[in-house]
Amino acid sequence: MNLLRNLFRSKRETSIFFFALAVQSIILYLTMKTASGGFLWTSDAELYFDLGRNLLETGGFYMHPDLDPQTIRTPLYPLFVAGLYGLTHSLFFVIAIQNIIAAYVLVIIYRIGATLVSERVALIGTVLFMLEARRLTNASQLMSETLFMLFFALSIYWLIIYLKTKQDRKLIIGSAIAAGLAIMTRPFLIPVIPLFVLLILFVFWKKKFAIKHAALYVILVIAVIMPWSARNYYHFKTINPISTAGANAYLTAAPRFLEYYEPGEERYAGLVTQAVGDLNYTGLPHLTPEESFVRFGIFEFQYQDYLTTHAREIISQDYLLFGRVIAQKMGVFFIESSASRSYSILFHQLNPPQQIFYPFLYFGGRIWWAIMFLLMAFGFWKYLATHKDKASRGIIATIIIMMLFFAFISSMNKDTPRLRIPITPFITLFAAYGATIAMKYKLCKD
Numbered sequence: 001m002n003l004l005r006n007l008f009r010s011k012r013e014t015s016i017f018f019f020a021l022a023v024q025s026i027i028l029y030l031t032m033k034t035a036s037g038g039f040l041w042t043s044d045a046e047l048y049f050d051l052g053r054n055l056l057e058t059g060g061f062y063m064h065p066d067l068d069p070q071t072i073r074t075p076l077y078p079l080f081v082a083g084l085y086g087l088t089h090s091l092f093f094v095i096a097i098q099n100i101i102a103a104y105v106l107v108i109i110y111r112i113g114a115t116l117v118s119e120r121v122a123l124i125g126t127v128l129f130m131l132e133a134r135r136l137t138n139a140s141q142l143m144s145e146t147l148f149m150l151f152f153a154l155s156i157y158w159l160i161i162y163l164k165t166k167q168d169r170k171l172i173i174g175s176a177i178a179a180g181l182a183i184m185t186r187p188f189l190i191p192v193i194p195l196f197v198l199l200i201l202f203v204f205w206k207k208k209f210a211i212k213h214a215a216l217y218v219i220l221v222i223a224v225i226m227p228w229s230a231r232n233y234y235h236f237k238t239i240n241p242i243s244t245a246g247a248n249a250y251l252t253a254a255p256r257f258l259e260y261y262e263p264g265e266e267r268y269a270g271l272v273t274q275a276v277g278d279l280n281y282t283g284l285p286h287l288t289p290e291e292s293f294v295r296f297g298i299f300e301f302q303y304q305d306y307l308t309t310h311a312r313e314i315i316s317q318d319y320l321l322f323g324r325v326i327a328q329k330m331g332v333f334f335i336e337s338s339a340s341r342s343y344s345i346l347f348h349q350l351n352p353p354q355q356i357f358y359p360f361l362y363f364g365g366r367i368w369w370a371i372m373f374l375l376m377a378f379g380f381w382k383y384l385a386t387h388k389d390k391a392s393r394g395i396i397a398t399i400i401i402m403m404l405f406f407a408f409i410s411s412m413n414k415d416t417p418r419l420r421i422p423i424t425p426f427i428t429l430f431a432a433y434g435a436t437i438a439m440k441y442k443l444c445k446d
Contacts, residue, residue, distance in 0.1 A: 012123065013107045020103040020130050024139050027346070028099060031140040032092075036348035039091050043415055045142040048073070049091070052081030063296050066284060069235050071243045072299040075228055076184040077144035095140055102139035102146045106130050108153040113429045115160050116395070117383070121436055125429030128372075132424055133339040133365075134417040137346060144185050145421050151182035152189065152422055159196060163203050163391040169213065172200075176217045180224025187241040188409060189422075193221055195398050202394045236301040246307030247298045250275065253412040254311040256329070257322050275310070279303060329411035330404075334373045334427075337365020338417035372431045379434030399426050 008014040031039060040046050047063070051070070054062040055078055063070045084094040106126050113122025129135065138145045155178035162171035179196065183189050197214045204210035229239040236243075250271060258267040269290075275281070275298075276289045283292025297303060315322045340361040344354070380396055387393070403423050410419040 007104070008107065009111075012119070013110060016106050016110055016123075016126060016130075017103050020106045021099065023130065024099045024102060024136060027136045028095065028140045030346050031095075031137075034349040035346045037345065039095050039140065039142050041345050042138065042141040042143050043418070044073075044144075048077060048081055048142050048144065051078040052085055055079070055082040056086050063299070064284065067296055068300070070299065071232050071236065071241070071301065073144070074184045074187050074241050076181060077147055077186075080147055081142065091142065094142065098146050099139050101150050102135070105146070105149045105153055108150075108157050109425045109429070112153065112157050112160060112425070113432075115157070115164060116392075117429065117433050121433045122429065124436070125425070125432035128428035128432060129425045132421075132428070133337065133342045134421060135424070137338075137342040138418075138421070143418075145418065148182055148185040149421065151178045151185060153425070155179040155182060155196075159199075160395060163199070163395065167204070167207075167209065167213075169209075169216070172213050172217055173220060176220035177224060179217075180221045183221070183225050183241070184228060188419075190241070191405060192402055193218070195401055199394045199398050203391045238301060240301075243299050243301045243304055246304035246311070248412055249311035250307035251294075251298065252414060254314040256412070257315050257318075257325055260321055260325055261318060275303075275307070279306060326408070326411045329416075330407040333407040333410045333416050333420060334403075335366045335369040336416040336420070337362070337369055339365040372427055375431035375434035375438070376427050377434070378438065379430035379432075382437045383430065383433060399423070402426075 008017065035041060037045075040049060050063060051061060051073060054060070054065060058065055061070050061073075061075060061078060062068075063072060081094055084097055085091065087093065106129065109129055110122045110126040113119075113125050116122075135145075155175045158171045158175035158178065162168065162175065175196075179189065179193060183193075197217055200214045200217065201210055204213070225241060228241055232241065233239050251268065255268045255271060258265070272290050272294055276293050279297075281289055281293050281297050281303075283289050283297055287295070298307065340357040343361060344357040380400070384393060384396055403426070406419055406423050410416045413419055
């Protein structure tokens with residue numbers, strides 16, 4: 001009973017959890033019965049399945065048993081998959097546990113909203129996030145976002161409680177460890193950690209404990225990620241947690257730039273062929289060198305310098321154009337919707353009219369997120385106007401910088417809605433706040 005009281009502090013939290021679980025169960029059923037690809041249709045799902053199975057079979061992190069150890073992904077989600085899959089050899093069991101985690105993440109999001117704004121606004125914002133298409137479909141896909149969101153949301157929640165209510169060192173410890181675990185699930189959070197440290201220093205600069213707590217935060221995050229970095233140094237002589245920077249630059253950012261620099265030409269295949277030739281890459285015998293390079297080779301540390309250098313050479317042809325491309329894609333980040341693609345795959349075997357997904361869901365989704373973005377901006381403005389304390393101002397500034405950061409990295413990635421998931425709760429929470437304020441103003445005016 002004590003455990004349940006800690007997990008659910010009110011009837012509303014319990015209701016949020018079970019309502020989310022009910023909604024997700026529908027998506028889970030459709031994923032099994034009508035989706036194209038079952039639990040493995042999203043971008044990296046098969047990769048995570050391979051990593052999990054190879055971990056069980058070899059005891060190491062391999063994309064393929066005949067290749068060297070990998071570092072394309074940090075270890076926590078492959079360990080999660082391997083641990084649960086090893087118990088039953090059932091993907092359904094892994095996905096079922098993941099759905100429970102996804103539902104509980106919403107309880108944490110509700111607590112964040114209730115702490116920052118109010119319980120009513122938190123409930124509206126949480127329900128909006130609950131129904132977001134990519135969150136729903138990812139809960140039933142073998143993807144790392146759900147586990148990442150558990151640790152990320154916990155880290156944010158404990159940090160906000162620390163900043164706004166009580167400066168308990170246990171909250172700093174919990175937030176830092178959760179942030180480290182989030183990095184070990186999806187490492188793109190690493191550049192955000194300095195933001196959290198600066199936030200602590202900004203709010204408590206005149207307090208004696210500020211520097212100590214900020215230093216403690218950094219030390220604990222490093223302590224969590226150190227074993228993986230040490231493993232990478234042993235194998236690859238680098239402490240970098242993953243080896244995807246060059247791959248993203250060469251096969252995402254560079255081709256995207258060339259689409260605008262040389263319109264009408266498809267350059268992806270040409271870049272792959274060029275890299276295979278320049279590097280004398282052969283790969284696995286049962287695949288062509290190009291297929292093997294795209295699936296495996298491009299993520300090896302030994303090729304990252306080549307990939308990064310050549311991507312930079314391509315982009316350097318017109319830095320101004322590249323800047324415009326990045327700015328445009330960052331704008332798309334805030335209005336892109338995954339509803340049309342996600343639901344077209346989810347309902348694939350039912351063969352519904354394709355007009356439902358395009359143009360209706362495609363453009364309807366973009367209109368919805370454009371409205372949400374405007375309401376969020378209004379919500380930020382009103383929140384800052386009524387919350388003058390340093391903690392509130394620092395938190396909002398940090399959220400905005402995080403949004404811009406995730407928008408930036410999404411501009412060099414093909415899957416924008418996936419990369420927006422970490423900041424989507426803040427969009428829905430503050431959009432709900434903005435809408436609530438606007439409705440109150442209208443009622444007072446009437």
